[in-house]
Amino acid sequence: MNELQDVIGAIRPLRQEAKDAASVHLDNLTKPPGSLGKLEDMARQLAGITGEVMPDMSRKAIVVMAADHGVCEEGVSAFPQEVTRQMVMNFLQGGAAVNVLARHAGAEVVCVDIGVNADLEHPDLLSRKVRKGTANMAREAAMTREEALQAIRVGIEVADGLAGRGVRVLATGEMGIGNTTASSALLSVLGGIAVEEAVGRGTGIDDARWLHKQEVVRRAIEVNKPDADDALDVLAKVGGLEIAGLTGVILGAAKNACPVVIDGFISSAAALVASRLAPESQPYMIASHQSHEQGHGRMLEAVGLGPMLHMDMRLGEGTGAALCFTLMDAAGKIMREMASFESAGVSRG
Numbered sequence: 528m529n530e531l532q533d534v535i536g537a538i539r540p541l542r543q544e545a546k547d548a549a550s551v552h553l554d555n556l557t558k559p560p561g562s563l564g565k566l567e568d569m570a571r572q573l574a575g576i577t578g579e580v581m582p583d584m585s586r587k588a589i590v591v592m593a594a595d596h597g598v599c600e601e602g603v604s605a606f607p608q609e610v611t612r613q614m615v616m617n618f619l620q621g622g623a624a625v626n627v628l629a630r631h632a633g634a635e636v637v638c639v640d641i642g643v644n645a646d647l648e649h650p651d652l653l654s655r656k657v658r659k660g661t662a663n664m665a666r667e668a669a670m671t672r673e674e675a676l677q678a679i680r681v682g683i684e685v686a687d688g689l690a691g692r693g694v695r696v697l698a699t700g701e702m703g704i705g706n707t708t709a710s711s712a713l714l715s716v717l718g719g720i721a722v723e724e725a726v727g728r729g730t731g732i733d734d735a736r737w738l739h740k741q742e743v744v745r746r747a748i749e750v751n752k753p754d755a756d757d758a759l760d761v762l763a764k765v766g767g768l769e770i771a772g773l774t775g776v777i778l779g780a781a782k783n784a785c786p787v788v789i790d791g792f793i794s795s796a797a798a799l800v801a802s803r804l805a806p807e808s809q810p811y812m813i814a815s816h817q818s819h820e821q822g823h824g825r826m827l828e829a830v831g832l833g834p835m836l837h838m839d840m841r842l843g844e845g846t847g848a849a850l851c852f853t854l855m856d857a858a859g860k861i862m863r864e865m866a867s868f869e870s871a872g873v874s875r876g
């Protein structure tokens with residue numbers, strides 16, 4: 528626990544003077560004050576995070592954490608478990624949606640095997656397997672507290688490594704058949720939200736399977752009795768290895784004063800855990816979009832975040848975060864390229 532406490536202790540509050548300087552700059556640009564809405568909010572937040580009014584955001588990475596879920600044996604997903612492994616190979620070949628959207632946004636994709644239930648090898652894969660998938664949380668704890676901590680540590684190390692080689696913005700992405708079940712359980716317990724509101728349709732299950740998935744989540748909570756006041760306990764008992772890894776990525780980003788763009792429902796479950804372990808990490812987060820998954824709105828509310836985009840996407844992988852990167856670049860260009868009232872000779876109101 529000491530190591531995690533050290534990381535949490537190293538997270539600094541945002542720099543108010545840089546935020547104020549960004550506000551002054553924005554209000555001098557040729558537009559009614561505040562009229563660029565969330566682009567202005569983002570520019571201010573980025574200044575507060577980095578301490579610079581016009582930070583260099585050119586190097587960006589999406590960390591895609593992949594893991595399997597024992598709860599799949601309960602029949603909670605529309606797809607078979609082997610899709611996790613197959614999609615990891617797709618990421619590594621550059622053919623998945625996140626690869627396309629990351630290329631579009633000028634970002635790199637870093638793929639991490641933190642718990643896939645298969646032996647995977649590829650020169651570009653970060654092999655950091657904590658265990659081969661979680662146990663079935665409907666019967667027993669998904670993992671031990673020590674395994675959850677180990678997975679968080681993996682995420683912190685990945686964030687440290689990227690920041691160390693000059694990456695300035697991080698984003699979360701994931702792949703794991705069954706992981707909307709774990710994320711829903713986390714939301715229900717940590718957010719105090721009824722199971723029927725927290726559980727959605729994931730990859731696209733029908734009504735009967737959706738009702739069954741709710742029962743599975745209820746059983747997982749009943750069997751494990753997670754302590755809602757102990758986020759690590761909840762994460763270990765009803766979470767997932769990729770969710771724990773992403774919790775570490777978020778805490779690591781905050782420690783390195785890097786903004787971290789949060790993708791969809793599962794990434795937001797990691798953000799919820801991170802915000803409970805370290806409330807000081809929350810100001811470093813940017814919610815890219817609100818996924819179509821039921822419960823994502825409540826999840827973002829529980830973290831205290833508002834989404835940049837509503838695109839009806841529900842893919843995960845980091846796809847929404849990749850789109851948000853393009854808005855971040857747009858905010859940077861506004862700060863750098865817009866004329867001021869003075870330089871353009873435009874009258875103020």
Ligand SMILES: O=C(O)c1ccc[n+]([C@@H]2O[C@H](COP(=O)([O-])O)[C@@H](O)[C@H]2O)c1
Nearest residue numbers: 604703705707729730791792818842843
């Ligand atoms: O990001 C989201 O909001 C999202 C919503 C629904 C599904 N997913 C993706 O679909 C997979 C989990 O769905 P499921 O039905 O197997 O739990 C996992 O690989 C996620 O990346 C992602």
Ligand SMILES: Cc1cc2nc[nH]c2cc1C
Nearest residue numbers: 606610614730842843844
């Ligand atoms: C094909 C497929 C791709 C995905 N990417 C993220 N989750 C996914 C789930 C499926 C089923």
